[in-house]
Every structure is written in C-alpha cells, then in structure tokens.
Amino acid sequence: MRRSNLFIKTLKDAPSDEVAKNAQLLIRAGYVYKVMAGVYAYTPLGLRVLENIKQIVREEMNAVNGQELIMTNLQAKETWETTGRWDDEVVDVWFKTKLQDDTELGLAWSHEEAIMEMMQQYVKSYKDLPTSVYQFQTKLRNELRAKSGIMRGREFVMKDMYSLHTTAEDCDTYYDKVIEAYKRCYDRFGIGDSTFVTFASGGAFTKFSHEFQTICDAGEDTLYVNEDSSVAVNEEVLDDAAAELGIDKAELKPVTSAEVGNIFKFGTEKSEQMGIYYTDKDGKQQPIYLASYGIGITRVMGVIVEKMSDDKGLIWPKNIAPYKLCLVSIGEKGSAEADRLYDELTGAGIEVLYDDRDERPGTKFADAELMGIPYRITVSDRGVAANEYELTERKSGATENLNHAALIDKLSMLA
C-alpha cells in the first residue's frame, strides 16, 4: 500500500475528549475514528489490525473443530423470553427497536439464546453431538457509561463460540481444550506472558467461570496472583475461590488487569429453559450440555495498545501489525530505488506500507513510529550511493545497514 493512497492522516495532538491511551494513540495514528461515546469506526489500518487478531482466533477455533458462522444483529423477542432475559430488569444493556408494524426486536448484546435456538433446528440426535460453532460478531450493549476508548464500547466485536455436548464429561474435556486454544491465541497476540486464566464469578450456572485477564493498568479488574503466577483469582470471588482451592489469600498479590476473554459452562440449564433436547440412543429426550467461549476482539486491540507503546507512538507485535514493514524513501535517487524495491517486495508477496509522499524525512519517520509498524526500511540517496538499505526495528530502534541480498534474506526471515 502506498501511503499516498491511504486516506488517513495522522495527528500531532489527540482530541481533548479522549483520555484513554488506546483511543488517543489509535486516533492520532489513524486507526480508529470516534463516532460517539463508546462507538468507534475502524479505518483501513484499524481494520487490518482487527482482521489479524480475528485470523489468529479463527485458526485456533478451527483447530478445536469450531465451525464459523454468522448470526444476526436483529433478534426476536421470543428468543429471549424463553430464558427470561428479554426483561430490561434482568438485562439492562438491551438496545431494542421495533418493526413498522410494532413488532419488538432486540439488537444483539449476546447470541447465547439465538445460537441455541438455531441449533435446535439441526441438533436432534446424539449423533449430532458434540458440535461447536463460533462467529465474529458486533455486539451492541447499551452501557450506562462507555469508557476507556475501545476497551469498553457500546458497539464492539467479539468472537463467541458455543459448544454442545451430550455429557458433562465431554463438555469438560472440550472446555479444557479450548482453554489451551485460548492460551495460544494470547501468546500469538503477543500478550501471553501477562495473561492469566482466572477464576471468576460463575453466575447462575456454575460456581466459577474462567476469565482470561491481562495485566494492564487501564484494566477494570483486580486480580490476585500467586508467586509463580500459576494461580490467578478475580477479586470478586477471592474468598470463595481461596476456600475452594485451599489457597492462603495472603500469598496472592493484587494486580490491575483487563478481561480479554471469558468462558463458562451452562450445564443443561439453558437447554432445559429453552426446551431444547436431543434424542439419545435409547430414544429418550435429553438436555444438551452447553459451554460458551468469548474473546473481545476490539478489546484485545485496545489492551495491546495500552501495553505496547512509547512516547513516539504505537508498537504493534509482528502478528498484529497492519503491515510488518514500512518503506521510507528519502531524496530523488532514494525514491527511485524505493519505487523499485516496493515493486520487488510486492511482487514477492511481501506486504509493505510505502511512504512515497513528498515529505521530509522527519515527518515520515515520525509517522512510521506513531503507526507502530514493526520494521522500517529506509532508502535514501546516500544509501543508494553505498548500495545499502537501512533496516530499523520499531521496538528497539536498532538499525542495521544491509545490502540487497542481506535485506531480502532478513525480510524472508521476518515474514
């Protein structure tokens, strides 16, 4: 992509109404556009980041036999009445609307009931189980207060997966597999080291749910973690969990964290509430064991920004960055050679953000750094004269001068 064709413009100052670091940087660098409180649009750059996050999740969900589908944002009132969750007193984040004939509709804040309702059409026999479906979907939640930039919006993208089983044991086994898949996701996002599987409140169906919590100053939760980080407990269930696990609370230290995933088991309760059953080998109707697995895609993006930046701007992990490489041309000969190199790399299937604008070097460097592209190739007149390219790592600032063969060699290793 040529920078001259990218419509975004970077800003030196963040809008004064944004305090959250993630929103400030993402707006300044041209990744997101704020539409209203808690509602952000994603530019081509921002979309590439989201897609990278989604692709990692997609690969990991597919690896545990998840089948991708997509549900709808418009939901039927009847779907939610079966579990009593249409009531605003029960679910206080509903956005509701009406058809022109006054039929009430809900805008999806969750898809638990919706997925189950759909699956009852297909899951009739024990032969149809287990099965697991997931989607990337925009959730709409009428939060009383949006905050923290893209970390807590009224409209956000979530990956939600649902697994259906004939037995609690089968559900447990699968659940544990998904925990491992989730860990791989966070590792690949580049935040695995600071992300913990955490005991959290279980709600109506199970004693504890599991949250994936990433240590992050901008987070809203407090986590208690033990010495070797093998146990993490959300403050909200600290007493219960400590008792249950036989842990001395004094050995746990509090840290601030952000919830980047939440998984839990419904048992057969949801199935029974909704009257959804399968037929077992003996021809008897049986309730379905259900578990649910969520990752906040847009929140993950926000957490990454919160954790990885410096005074110059964003620092994307390689797997997440919209482009791994940016190419900066300086001077006339530098530009001619940069044009040539851009074509060469593009032809070789290597995606590059090429800053081909007629701007001064300082402007281009500052933009590349603000955008957080992991590597920068600088092609200048003096580089051309020396037959060298400059490769700079965003994170460390380390620079090396490489000849053409060495550069290509290096890039193939990075890709």
Added chain:
RNA sequence: CGGGGUGUGGCGCAGUUGAUAGCGCGCUCGGUUUGGGACCGAGAGGUCGAAGGUUUGAGUCCUUUCACCCCGACCA
C-alpha cells in the same frame, strides 16, 4: 443513574470589566528546502454545541437542553 468537569474552523488552544472572533498545527497556491514532525510569502476555512432570555449590543450574563470526558454504581 449520582457526583465533578468541558463544549470557540479538521485537531490543539486564547478571548481581559459584554461592543458580532484570534493563534499554533493541518489544508490550498508560489518559492526556497530535504536524514528527525522545515522556512518565507499569499490564501481558504468558524459566528463561538443548541434553543430561549436579559441588553442599544452576548463567545462573554441568565435559563433550559444536547453532547463529550472523569470518578462512582453497573458490567453472563
């Protein structure tokens, strides 16, 4: 929803005791520049969140309202 704060060109801001708006960045044009967000000159762009009121006169005062931010509550 309770408390606090803020709304002036795209962004950041100034506007004194009321006299119908100014600066920086960005943008356009011309020129000089070109390894860390250049410089000079010339321009375009706002009626001051909105509505109502006081006044000869309101960005400045009053009322209402909307939006945004922060703290709290809330957060399968």
